Amino acid sequence: MxxxxxxxxxxxxxxxxxxxxxxxxxxxxxxxxxxxxxxxxxxxxxxxxxxxxxxxxxxxxxxxxxxxxxxxxxxxxxxxxxxxxxxxxxxxxxxxxxxxxxxxxxxxxxxxxxxxxxxxxxxxxxxxxxxxxxxxxxxxxxxxxxxxxxxxxxxxxxxxxxxxxxxxxxxxxxxxxxxxxxxxxxxxxxxxxxxxxxxxxxxxxxxxxxxxxxxxxxxxxxxxxxxxxxxxxxxxxxxxxxxxxxxxxxxxxxxxxxxxxxxxxxxxxxxxxxxxxxxxDFLLPFTRQxxxxxxxxxxxxxxxxxxxxxxxxxxxxxxxxxxxxxxxxxxxxxxxxxxxxxxxxxxxxxxxxxxxxxxxxxxxxxxxxxxxxxxxxxxxxxxxxxxxxxxxxxxxxxxxxxxxxxxxxxxxxxxxxxxxxxxxxxxxxxxxxxxxxxxxxxxxxxxxYVKPNSLSEVQPREVDLWLAEQPYGGQVQLPLKQSYEEAALYYTLYSQKPLIGVIRTFPSNRYFELEPLLRNFPDETSLAALQAQQLTYVVLDEKVYTVDNAFIDRCEALGMHFAVEMDGQAVFILPGADD
Structure with missing residues (x-):
């Protein structure tokens, strides 16, 4: 050769x-x-x-x-x-x-x-x-x-x-x-x-x-x-x-x-x-075989x-x-x-x-x-x-x-x-x-060999693109648990508004301190807790919160400003943040 x-x-x-x-x-x-x-x-x-x-x-x-x-x-x-x-x-x-x-x-x-x-x-x-x-x-x-x-x-x-x-x-x-x-x-x-x-x-x-x-x-x-x-x-x-x-x-x-x-x-x-x-575990085939x-x-x-x-x-x-x-x-x-x-x-x-x-x-x-x-x-x-x-x-x-x-x-x-x-x-x-x-x-x-895999689409929400056009300020996604989920972290790439949360693998002590204070949002206790964190934007998941006229009135009575509602998310601006 x-x-x-x-x-x-x-x-x-x-x-x-x-x-x-x-x-x-x-x-x-x-x-x-x-x-x-x-x-x-x-x-x-x-x-x-x-x-x-x-x-x-x-x-x-x-x-x-x-x-x-x-x-x-x-x-x-x-x-x-x-x-x-x-x-x-x-x-x-x-x-x-x-x-x-x-x-x-x-x-x-x-x-x-x-x-x-x-x-x-x-x-x-x-x-x-x-x-x-x-x-x-x-x-x-x-x-x-x-x-x-x-x-x-x-x-x-x-x-x-x-x-x-x-x-x-x-x-x-x-x-x-x-x-x-x-x-x-x-x-x-x-x-x-x-x-x-x-x-x-x-x-x-x-x-x-x-x-x-x-x-x-x-x-x-x-x-x-x-x-x-x-x-x-x-x-x-x-x-x-x-x-x-x-x-x-x-x-x-x-x-x-x-x-x-x-x-x-x-x-x-x-x-x-x-x-x-x-x-x-070493003996059982994959469930997707x-x-x-x-x-x-x-x-x-x-x-x-x-x-x-x-x-x-x-x-x-x-x-x-x-x-x-x-x-x-x-x-x-x-x-x-x-x-x-x-x-x-x-x-x-x-x-x-x-x-x-x-x-x-x-x-x-x-x-x-x-x-x-x-x-x-x-x-x-x-x-x-x-x-x-x-x-x-x-x-x-x-x-x-x-x-x-x-x-x-x-x-x-x-x-x-x-x-x-x-x-x-x-x-x-x-x-x-x-x-x-x-x-x-x-x-x-x-x-x-496995059967075909399911796919999930990855894209920002409309509300994240809206936030990108707003003045700088910190945000929280409520309920608070969602601020520590991977999706909320991903959305910050597009909103460019810093999030209160971190990856949930090691949740911070702040989460455990804030979570009980925010359960009854909107009320004076939750408002004070959010203001103490120097936040500007509160993003609410409407699958959890019913954001109707009565809800908006309660928020505005506390001094919050209702900003927008889109894509199943409602955004409120905390008192003093939009001055």
Whole structure:
């Protein structure tokens, strides 16, 4: 074979793979491709907050010429530090070219759809490198890109959690350092690229990566390659990886830590117990699977589907088990030991603080022998995650332990590719191996394929466009709960009137202080409470308030001015604000 043809063939394969994953992405997320600029998949919720982030970053950087970490559009009049929750700056960067034209929805959709393509490519390249088989890489990449976990978070609007594409790069580099003797610059750059991507995407994922990596290293140095513990060449690779990743770690982590350190934002055990994954979550197919998903939803509790969808995949798991069983014959004992350690560590973390089954906590009777082991009033079977929750720094800030199952799924996908590679090599003729690979690909696609997704239109209200033309002033959306919903945050991009609310993940004390005072609006108590917040505009949802002549008279008797009524919203101006 002419060596000059090899790069050309590699380029053709890379382009073909990319096109393949683009086509599959459009198929799995259908019919979103028809309305990318105006709609999002699933219901409106967290997706609106990420669209708001995209819009605010664009406005801050390109219109106002300021750093976007703090916004004056929320938490009026104090402003809002975006590091209070996850920012996902890298995903925002992917959206920015489209946001520059003012189409924030298009930017969001392109950014989240890109996670499918990049996830497939990163896993495919990793497994192809390990096995030398393009077919094995393609099957693993397909499975990883379109995991039900990925689809669930895509439909939930979790732009940060959907960005699973960086894990294969990091663990490709890390596992290479641990299984390949000698220094390999490729492993350093892969691990650094993956770690940087994770740091600039999700603090959940960064924390998970650090924990699982530490557990892998602990097992590696204690049981697998104890002699390498004092090997400077290995530690030098870790050090260089950290130094290369340092800028991304600083950007992604430091603001978050400064906000949360000593801020009292740790969760209570009661808040997080419900988010402990159940073993059944890894066994149950996605409720949106096009053949048997509906049956799963009818016979099992899937109320937390957006977090608890952790299905491993039956064909995929069979291949992974096969790969593990044949690890000695394939010369991959150490690699599979690393995979298994990561798999088990992630599984333990995902199971959370206590054992559950079918989204219900498993409790024992007071007379059970388990009562002598697990001494707690709720009679729950506590897991290692409970100790992490109590004693590991920053662990209690997190909530959805189920998300830690993503690495269980990642290691399963990688192992499945190696299992398929071994199986295909047993074929007498190469064409038979190809057919085996295509059959495995078809089984994975059938197992994961979903029915068409619902779409939701994203657009500002008429009242927001009206507010944009009014003098500057703070606003509140009543009932107060709506001021803390993602939709209200999104609307500020167009009204340009700062909102009293913030993201509801960590509601401020101000909400709990104001909410009882505003229940009987309009009255003197609610008026005084609103004026104390230096607000100008009160926007009322007419689905909750009957804004008739009598209601308007009561407001005007208190000194408020009725401004406008449109789009199911009524706007009043507080006394003194329009002078």
């Amino acid at each position: 002419n060596r000059k043809n090899i790069p050309a063939k590699n380029i053709a394969w890379a382009l073909g793979q990319t096109l393949y994953f683009i086509i599959l992405t459009l198929a799995f997320t259908r019919p979103l491709y028809r309305q990318l600029a105006t709609h999002v998949a699933g219901s409106l919720g967290d997706n609106l907050y990420f669209i708001w982030q995209i819009g605010w970053f664009k406005q801050a950087l390109f219109d106002l010429g300021q750093l976007p970490l703090r916004s004056n559009l929320l938490n009026f009049p104090y402003g809002y530090n975006l590091a209070t929750t996850e920012i996902a700056p890298l995903q925002l960067a992917f959206a920015m070219p489209f946001a520059l034209s003012g189409n924030y929805v298009l930017g969001y959709n392109v950014s989240i759809l890109l996670t499918f393509v990049l996830a497939g490519l990163s896993m495919s390249c990793w497994v192809q490198h390990l096995s030398g088989s393009r077919m094995a890489g393609l099957v693993s990449g397909t499975a990883y890109a379109f995991l039900p976990y990925h689809m669930a978070h895509f439909l939930s609007g979790h732009l940060n959690i959907s960005a699973i594409q960086w894990f294969p790069l990091f663990f490709w580099g890390l596992s290479g350092m641990l299984t390949e003797d000698g220094k390999n610059r490729r492993n350093i750059w892969l691990a650094a690229a993956g770690l940087s991507g994770i740091a600039l995407t999700s603090q959940y994922y960064l924390y998970l990566t650090a924990l699982v990596s530490a557990l892998i290293l602990l097992v590696y140095f204690l049981f697998l390659r104890r002699e390498r513990f004092l090997e400077w060449r290995l530690w030098k690779q870790f050090l260089i990886t950290g130094l290369i990743s340092l800028p991304a770690l600083a950007v992604g982590v430091v603001p978050y830590m400064l906000v949360h350190e000593g801020a009292g934002l740790a969760r209570t055990l009661a808040d997080v117990m419900v988010f402990s994954a159940s073993p059944s 096009f053949l048997w998903g509906k049956w799963v939803g009818q016979h099992f509790s899937r109320d937390l589907w957006n977090e608890a969808t952790l299905y491993l995949g039956l064909p995929l798991t069979v291949l992974a088990v096969l790969g593990y069983a044949k690890r000695r014959k394939s010369g991959r004992q150490l690699l599979f030991a690393v995979f298994l350690t990561g798999f088990i560590s992630s599984l333990i973390l995902a199971l959370g603080t206590n054992l559950t089954w079918n989204e219900q906590a498993v409790a024992f009777s007071a007379s059970s022998w388990l009562a002598k082991i697990f001494k707690n009033e709720q009679r729950l079977i506590t897991l290692p995650g409970y100790l992490f929750f109590k004693y590991v720094p920053f662990y209690a800030i997190m909530r959805a332990w189920m998300r830690m199952g993503v690495l269980v799924l990642m290691f399963n996908c990688a192992a499945a590719g190696l299992g398929l590679d071994w199986l295909c090599r047993q074929a007498r003729k190469p064409v038979h191996g190809t057919w085996l690979g295509l059959a495995a690909l078809a089984l994975v696609l059938v197992d994961f």
